[in-house]
Amino acid sequence: MKVYLDNSATSYPKPEDVYYSVFNYMKNIGANPGRGGYTNALEGDRIIFSCREALMELFNFDKLENVIFTSNITQSLNMILKSIIKDEWHIITSSIEHNSVMRPLFSIKEKKNIEIDIIKCSKDGIINIEDFKKAIKPNTKLVVFTHASNVVGSIQPLEAIGKICKENNIYFVIDSAQSAGALPIDFYKLNCSALAFTGHKSLLGPQGIGGFLIDEYLNNEASAFIEGGTGSLSESIIQPNFLPDKFESGTLNAPGIAGLLSGVKYILEEGVKTIQDQERELCQHFINELLNINSIKLYGPKEAFLRTPTISINSDKINNAELGFILDREFGIMARTGLHCSPSAHETIGTFPQGTLRFSLGPFNDKKDIDYTLYALSSILKGM
Template sequence: MKDIIYLDHAASSWPKPPAIMEAMTRCMNEYAANPGRGSHQMAVQASRALFETRKNAAKLFGVKNPNDISFALNTTHALNQAIKGFVREGQHVICTSVEHNSVRRPLEYLREKIGIELTYIKSNVQGELDLKDLEKAFRSNTSLVVMNHSSNLLGTILPVAEVGEMCRARGVKLLVDAAQSAGVLPIHVEDMNIDMLAFPGHKGLLGPQGTGGLYVHSNVELEPLLHGGTGSQSESIEQPTVRPDRFEAGTQNTVGIAGLNEGIKFVLSKTVEEIHKKEWKQTQHLMEALMGIEGVTVLGPALGQNKTGIVSFLIRHTDSSEVAFILDQSFQIAVRAGYHCTPLAHEAVGTLATGAVRASIGYFTKDEEVEALVDAVKEISSQYA
């Protein structure tokens, strides 16, 4: 595995900084007790580890009160809590045509079960939105707009701040899926008028899988997705009203969150601006090189436009899954192929019948690894031209 070229950071970042594994091992060895479930020193230390992670996440995202951030298993868990906890019967929700199934499926579930109204704002082939279409979509019963910050197929960066202003002017809440932007793009929930932010721990924040979180503005009320023990207000039959306990039923992933804390600290030390600058440079080089190969089509924003480190492409006369298999087996290059859990985006760019090969850059990607992918695609393409 040491020789593998890992270009699947949009799914999970790898490798992880050593400090993350060290923090997780230290937690297991020294304080792997239940946070908030006791007053003994190990439980207190576990609680402190969780709160420190909340504070660092709050610093990264411009959150005033760290307790407005609750931990989740992943972005999908956080999005389900936000959507199902907020949207009610008779309400109208707007989302985009480049959303992940983690947004689309909960919304379609609510449309089927309680009859919510749902509007999809279509994007162009670059994954970009026309805000005039959004403006026309608002209704008197619109309660929520859900959008990703960056498409997990195209890398397109959506205008979250502008949408936030439009929502705030109309009294509509904004939920942002930061699966591809947390730790990679600057996010400030107050400045961008974000009411809820769902984020993963295992991608741009460099933490372990099974971690993530949801920020919920203090003026937004949600019904808990899960009910159970919290260690607070235990005498009550109802779920606690205090945050973050209201949204954190059951024992938390203390070990994973301890690792996530180190990932966030790493991002804070490097800064998201520098991380994005490094990834963007490699992304542009990869796009330009792939565009120069006969039979290869690169999807998403044009060369030179701002985007995250995702480069999806097609090779003429080939199946995307076959290309990914060849890259893995013959070249030791790990990429993702298929539909990337976002069929709406594939429909928008005309690849619903073929899927696409997705290479994604991470902070630890080396220039020579990008070159290796280019050389491999050249060889594969020459065989199918």
């Protein structure tokens, strides 16, 4: 038996139409969108247009040209942060962030005169709103938060944070790597300035495709980050300043966008709430049973409604790396060990530098997968 429980890294399996769409584009369309007026190039244009529309529907967004495609959310966050941050800015982020936020911010700090405040989250990985309010200064220009932790799944109170940002004229950028497709997201209800997403996790698309949504206020602050061919204004040596071309230089990953479109369509047809409810039920069952195993320590909220279905554990009987290895080798259970590219998050929950063993559920897991995993854990730990 094989059980895949590493959906926080990348979702697997995908809906069948995702596989077909990628293959179909490469085999039967093939052309470069935006680079020709012939039939296949125009078909590529239509697919990209349709994917922008589907993402707008999913995130309740209303500016088609402000949906930007990149290769992944790390590129998206780098493009946003490095194209907007100016000298003298005060920036607020949290201690639960992934390196895709932390590393760009501190790279910028080496080159520009900026100040970064990292708000310490609780042991469960949730930020305190009062701590956030106290951190705001007259020169606070930007807040960057993840929607949900990739280590313990904790969901941040982004609606309240976004409201405060709006009241204080602060740009608000959201990392939705762990939430897009898994949690309902309303761009305007969250009062965000930009929403970065990746296609290969809960959006159920292939690897190598991501992007971001950006409002006009933040777009006006931003400069082009990567410059080159766009298929538009080819007579000019200056990068176009209109969207999406301002941020979309070079050949887009059209097969990846075709696959992403199918993944988003699947989510829209099933309903985000339906997927969320199913995953929460499995997550709560998993948590309840883990709490009954004395030698296991569970991190993060104990209530599934406070988290995505991402569950980190350690055991006092065995190192998490060895436990993960045995689960894979002897039981066919695939989970991730270590620091998960989020050392600050592990410092917050008290698991640095050893990290944790992380199980992350997806829409194609079922109770049988969870019960088998619980059986495997119990069997291994009893033998210790």
